[in-house]
Amino acid sequence: MAIALAALVEEADRYLNAARINDYCPNGLQVEGRPQVLRIVSGVTASQALIEAAVEAEADVLLVHHGYFWKGENPCITGMKQRRLKTLLANDISLLAYHLPLDVHPEVGNNVQLAAQLGITVEGELEPDNPRTVGLVGSLDEAMSARDFAHRVHEVLGREPLLVDGGEVIRRVGWCTGGGQGYIDQAVAAGVDLYLTGEASEQTFHSARENGISFIAAGHHATERYGVQALGDYLARRFAIEHLFIDCPNPI
Template structure:
């Protein structure tokens, strides 16, 4: 079956509530392709590798978390930007991208989906007083060492995480997928035993060590693979179209 592109885009925007969320990039339809969609290819980032795979898969629409047209970028259509856009336009493929709306959604959001993968019970936002902080806080069913939790992360995500191990058992966890290392002090104030995100900065190590908490950087790409898959599955069920997630390897 096929669905009108505009109908699919409108439902995705409604479901995510993207119009209400301020972001660093446009959310929604970034490149318009053919008017009907019967096959969606999803991925984390609209890289050339993903676009080439989408062409090979005969996709009508590419759905991603990291799209194009970020604030502060050079707007000129040259280099890799020209090649990426040319691939989409020459093959009449649409690009649908959602950044923060796909981080914060209570069902298909990256943070909620990662919690489900790692068996963390969500308790609430990392900072209830600041809605701009997109992380969450939750608990484990049984306390475990930081090393054991890191092994769980490795088994689930298929990637060796960076671990700064504290001494206490892990019961309460704070997390923010992607590049959320700057929220570590917020997580510490929330009383977590371990804070998990995708990336690490030099000062993250010192914040963890000096505050006596554990820290895990599990990979920006690795922690953000699940929201776009869940959204793609939702749209596929909603409109009886095909959905294929393509994971282009990225060690960062």
Template sequence: MTIELSVLVEEADRFLDAARIQDYCPNGLQVQGRPQVRRIVSGVTASQALLDAAVAAEADAVLVHHGYFWKGENPCVVGMKQRRLKTLLGHDISLLAYHLPLDLHPEVGNNVQLGRQLGLTIEGPLEPGNPRSIVLVGAPAEPMAPADFARHVGAVLGREPLLVEGDRPIRRIAWCTGGAQGYIDQAIAAGVDAYLTGEVSEQTVHSARENGITFIAAGHHATERYGVQALGRYLAERFGIEHQFIDCPNPA
């Protein structure tokens, strides 16, 4: 079965409510390919490796969290950017990308999906009155020692996380996928026992240590694999088309 590209994009935009969210890049259709879509390949980032895999998989569209055209970047289509766009345009493949809308979504969002993967009970956003509040708060099924929880994270994500061990068991935790280490101060103010994200900065470690909170950096790529898969499955089931998630490993 196939679906019109325009219908697919319209539904993805509607489902994620992408138009209401200000972002650092355009959300939705970034590169237009053939008008009919039978097979979607999803992945975290529209890297050359993912595009090559999508070509091999005979995809009509590629769906990612990290696409192109970020604010402040060089707009010239040269080098790596030229090669990526040439691959898409040369094979008539569309590129759909959703950044913050995919982080925030209450069903297929990266943060909700990561919480489910880790078996966390989701309490809600860290800032309930803020529609752009991206950090979630919740709890493990039972209190866990920081080292035990870090091992659990590593087993689920298949990647050993960086652990800054706090001085108390983890009963309540805040988390945000990707490069959200800057939210640790808000997590500390909220009184949680631990904060988990993808990346770490030098000052993050000091904030965690000096406030007695556990901090876990589980990898930007590793924490953001699940939202795009969930969105791909939703679209495939909605329209009766094929979907394949392709993971291009990234240690960062």
């Protein structure tokens, strides 16, 4: 049975407590489509490829982590943005997007979901005294070398990670999905053996080497596939509707 779009959006906003987070983009309903929902398609980024896949799957709602209307971007609806929005509107598909609220949620968040995939026990926040903290710290289910852990990451995510091997046994891990390489200093301060995120910058190599920790960049897209799936599954169970996750490959 179909449910009202407004009810779906209200529950997603409430469950993620989206209003409490000052973000770089609007969270929630970004594009309004048909008023009734039978099927959600979820994915990481609202790219043209994902939108077209949602059209093919006859989705009523496209649920993503990376939506539109970021602070500082050109507000004009031209080029790529025009084509994406035109496809959504022409097919009456709603776009529902959650950025930081989906990173930090304690149940369906990207960071806790990645930990579950990689066998990491969550112990706390990377910066417990910072109200805007995103990353987490925890321990592995068994101590291992950095190379062995990188192999686990490869097997789980299906992507060869970039590894800076500090040479120490890995027990305690810090991580932040996506573009969280800038948190490596906080990870060092937290006393981790290895810090994992999606991307790397040139200086990340030196920070890891000179502070004696290992570092893994496992891919922005690859590390953020799991939160939106978990949120889609939650909404599907809550309202007895259909949910399909579609992964559009992205090597970055």
